[in-house]
Amino acid sequence: xxxxxxxxxxxxxxxxxxxxxxxxxxxxxxxxxxxxxxxxxxxxxxxxxxxxxxxxxxxxxxxxxxxxxxxxxxxxxxxxxxxxxxxxxxxxxxxxxxxxxxxxxxxxxxxxxxxxxxxxxxxxxxxxxxxxxxxxxxxxxxxxxxxxxxxxxxxxxxxxxxxxxxxxxxxxxxxxxxxxxxxxxxxxxxxxxxxxxxxxxxxxxxxxxxxxxxxxxxxxxxxxxxxxxxxxxxxxxxxxxxxxxxxxxxxxxxxxxxxxxxxxxxxxxxxxxxxxxxxxxxxxxxxxxxxxxxxxxxxxxxxxxxxxxxxxxxxxxxxxxxxxxxxxxxxxxxxxxxxxxxxxxxxxxxxxxxxxxxxxxxxxxxxxxxxxxxxxxxxxxxxxxxxxxxx
Amino acid sequence: xxxxxxxxxxxxxxxxxxxxxxxxxxxxxxxxxxxxxxxxxxxxxxxxxxxxxxxxxxxxxxxxxxxxxxxxxxxxxxxxxxxxxxxxxxxxxxxxxxxxxxxxxxxxxxxxxxxxxxxxxxxxxxxxxxxxxxxxxxxxxxxxxxxxxxxxxxxxxxxxxxxxxxxxxxxxxxxxxxxxxxxxxxxxxxxxxxxxxxxxxxxxxxxxxxxxxxxxxxxxxxxxxxxxxxxxxxxxxxxxxxxxxxxxxxxxxxxxxxxxxxxxxxxxxxxxxxxxxxxxxxxxxxxxxxxxxxxxxxxxxxxxxxxxxxxxxxxxxxxxxxxxxxxxxxxxxxxxxxxxxxxxxxxxxxxxxxxxxxxxxxxxxxxxxxxxxxxxxxxxxxxxxxxxxxx
Numbered sequence: 001x002x003x004x005x006x007x008x009x010x011x012x013x014x015x016x017x018x019x020x021x022x023x024x025x026x027x028x029x030x031x032x033x034x035x036x037x038x039x040x041x042x043x044x045x046x047x048x049x050x051x052x053x054x055x056x057x058x059x060x061x062x063x064x065x066x067x068x069x070x071x072x073x074x075x076x077x078x079x080x081x082x083x084x085x086x087x088x089x090x091x092x093x094x095x096x097x098x099x100x101x102x103x104x105x106x107x108x109x110x111x112x113x114x115x116x117x118x119x120x121x122x123x124x125x126x127x128x129x130x131x132x133x134x135x136x137x138x139x140x141x142x143x144x145x146x147x148x149x150x151x152x153x154x155x156x157x158x159x160x161x162x163x164x165x166x167x168x169x170x171x172x173x174x175x176x177x178x179x180x181x182x183x184x185x186x187x188x189x190x191x192x193x194x195x196x197x198x199x200x201x202x203x204x205x206x207x208x209x210x211x212x213x214x215x216x217x218x219x220x221x222x223x224x225x226x227x228x229x230x231x232x233x234x235x236x237x238x239x240x241x242x243x244x245x246x247x248x249x250x251x252x253x254x255x256x257x258x259x260x261x262x263x264x265x266x267x268x269x270x271x272x273x274x275x276x277x278x279x280x281x282x283x284x285x286x287x288x289x290x291x292x293x294x295x296x297x298x299x300x301x302x303x304x305x306x307x308x309x310x311x312x313x314x315x316x317x318x319x320x321x322x323x324x325x326x327x328x329x330x331x332x333x334x335x336x337x338x339x340x341x342x343x344x345x346x347x348x349x350x351x352x353x354x355x356x357x358x359x360x361x362x363x364x365x366x367x368x369x370x371x372x373x374x375x376x377x378x379x380x381x382x383x384x385x386x387x388x389x390x391x
Numbered sequence: 392x393x394x395x396x397x398x399x400x401x402x403x404x405x406x407x408x409x410x411x412x413x414x415x416x417x418x419x420x421x422x423x424x425x426x427x428x429x430x431x432x433x434x435x436x437x438x439x440x441x442x443x444x445x446x447x448x449x450x451x452x453x454x455x456x457x458x459x460x461x462x463x464x465x466x467x468x469x470x471x472x473x474x475x476x477x478x479x480x481x482x483x484x485x486x487x488x489x490x491x492x493x494x495x496x497x498x499x500x501x502x503x504x505x506x507x508x509x510x511x512x513x514x515x516x517x518x519x520x521x522x523x524x525x526x527x528x529x530x531x532x533x534x535x536x537x538x539x540x541x542x543x544x545x546x547x548x549x550x551x552x553x554x555x556x557x558x559x560x561x562x563x564x565x566x567x568x569x570x571x572x573x574x575x576x577x578x579x580x581x582x583x584x585x586x587x588x589x590x591x592x593x594x595x596x597x598x599x600x601x602x603x604x605x606x607x608x609x610x611x612x613x614x615x616x617x618x619x620x621x622x623x624x625x626x627x628x629x630x631x632x633x634x635x636x637x638x639x640x641x642x643x644x645x646x647x648x649x650x651x652x653x654x655x656x657x658x659x660x661x662x663x664x665x666x667x668x669x670x671x672x673x674x675x676x677x678x679x680x681x682x683x684x685x686x687x688x689x690x691x692x693x694x695x696x697x698x699x700x701x702x703x704x705x706x707x708x709x710x711x712x713x714x715x716x717x718x719x720x721x722x723x724x725x726x727x728x729x730x731x732x733x734x735x736x737x738x739x740x741x742x743x744x745x746x747x748x749x750x751x752x753x754x755x756x757x758x759x760x761x762x763x764x765x766x767x768x769x770x771x772x773x774x775x776x777x778x779x780x781x782x
Contacts, residue, residue: 156750165750213628225714229627234620236716236747237604243747247710251641260709260744318651319638323616323714325627353651356627356634359547359556 018043020389022051026081027105027388028204033076052079060085081106087144088383089135091151092375095169095221100134102142103380107205111142124175132184148188149181150383152197152375159239162191168257169221190382196241197378199226200233202330204381206370211328215320218332223265227324249315267312270334276309289337296339310342314349321363322356332368409434411780413442417472418496418779419595424467443470451476472497478535479774480526482542483766486560486612491525493533494771498596502533515566523575539579540572541774543588543766550630553582559648560612581773587632588769590617593721595772597761602719606711609723614656618715640706658703661725667700680728687730701733705740712754713747723759
């Protein structure tokens, strides 16, 4: 299928484009031989040689003779991305904690820290100050130079400038997080919705690697979703990503703070799961996980207590599958604790109720493989996207 | 925002890319001066001159001195796309009729025909035969050469080969429409979902011109939707587009043939509108339109009879807005008959219930400006996309 051209191409763009292509390949797929790079990018060997030589001269990659030789003749040199050569800072802001990491070229975590948030420490300015302090400590410890910062926030984010328009569970409204981070750290700063970054991370480094059409759903206090469609992140007007958790699944359901009622979040978010399990309202994450772990061995009891929860989960997933035709759905955060039997049951329900799922021969539903690091890695990739394209 | 490179660029691609860019610009925006083409494409004047000279030599464009001169000096030549130079056949298959047209470069309809479908004439093979016969007649009348065929079908279509997987309201299953059309007409043939083509047409030539993020909803017997996201059509796995009409909005609603219940289609499709208006089950389109036209002048009566219908319409739209963050929603087919007062009311409901609508400063909801021709023009653009990219 051809694509419709939307902007002019110039000879000067070629080299930069191809350099970014090779660098990106190494970042995402790891060490490769020159021959493999040529095969995978479609560039000829002499172009690859020139690009790699230049990257090596700048210390961004190193080359060595592979230890295991394949076939006769001169072996193709192995090109290794150098983690410390390009480093970004990743920040994952959640309702109950902030996690930070330095991530190097190739996706390796070079240092990390985290701290808890409570209602009184969740104020934007205080959070920012702590991020800046910890950033300095992390950089000092790792002894690296940071090229950019990527941050994840649980709310409606304007991609162009990283304005957090509304993050209801943090009680943040119109916080210019991107501008603040950029200024305070003196770095290019990028901010995105947490579930969008979950989708990005699973797509590049997790359960959805190599799959072009993916929906990621994260359930924390709220429920959010991110979409990879035709191998690219789905964004709407001004770069906003959707609020999947506020899809109405039960028109006569509980009122939601968003102004609607019966939102998916109110039916399958943390509070709903706690209700379904019959746990106290303030049950901590560990208790919920332990309860689910125990239920996993009692199928009858599991279905009795979580049967209705599964129905609502399935209805929302059906809607997403019918709208977006993904090959794979990845469930993250709290949902990673759901027993496999329940996931199977939900998958069956989706297949029965979704004509698109049937057209696709059944959509797979799995839990996140990156688990707790998913948004941190997504935030790093958000920064790498920009850094590697212009390197 | 930079984009991530996914394939190699080569010098040979440049000229083809830029030629397609200019041709596309002329096709979509109509006659332009060389100066405007340079400004809009970002190509320099000598490149534009070479490309336009070449197109003129091949009869694809003509040049003339503009009648109205602006400013002093030598006027920039006006470049006019020649409709007969590149012609495609567009086919719009609906539940109750087939419409066909020859569409020339620039989007002009050069000839058209249509015929009604009934249950007994809706069989795929018979429909195909009639399309082929009428195509020959149209071509003979217009005296043109056809470069490709684009077709619209109301169902789940696999874009890669134009297989109509399931078109429930036509009662078609696994019809290889793309392969059949291609073989019978000896032309490249492309098939897509009708609502996807509605979105494409409104985006290029209708109410959504120049808007990057658009949702189009068409309500005929069924309800379908197409999405333009970041200026490109949204497609999922294998090029399938979503079945927006089968989003569940009323979990305890009427059973739907798709295996689910309370689908949006069952709540706001033609049958639902007929129920809400209290008309006989088999009321023809004209009677529905007349009834709506009359209600438009009686606001109280309108809200009494269509208030609940509006609620369901709004809930589905909220879900789409919350998921896809469009700038504009275009309502097509039967929905174009809805009174403006009702559309305003629905817009208000969406604003109240959707946090994304509020983040975007309110999403506009309008009715289709291309009305009955929307899918025909969309089918033509589907074919032009391919033809102009390789011309």
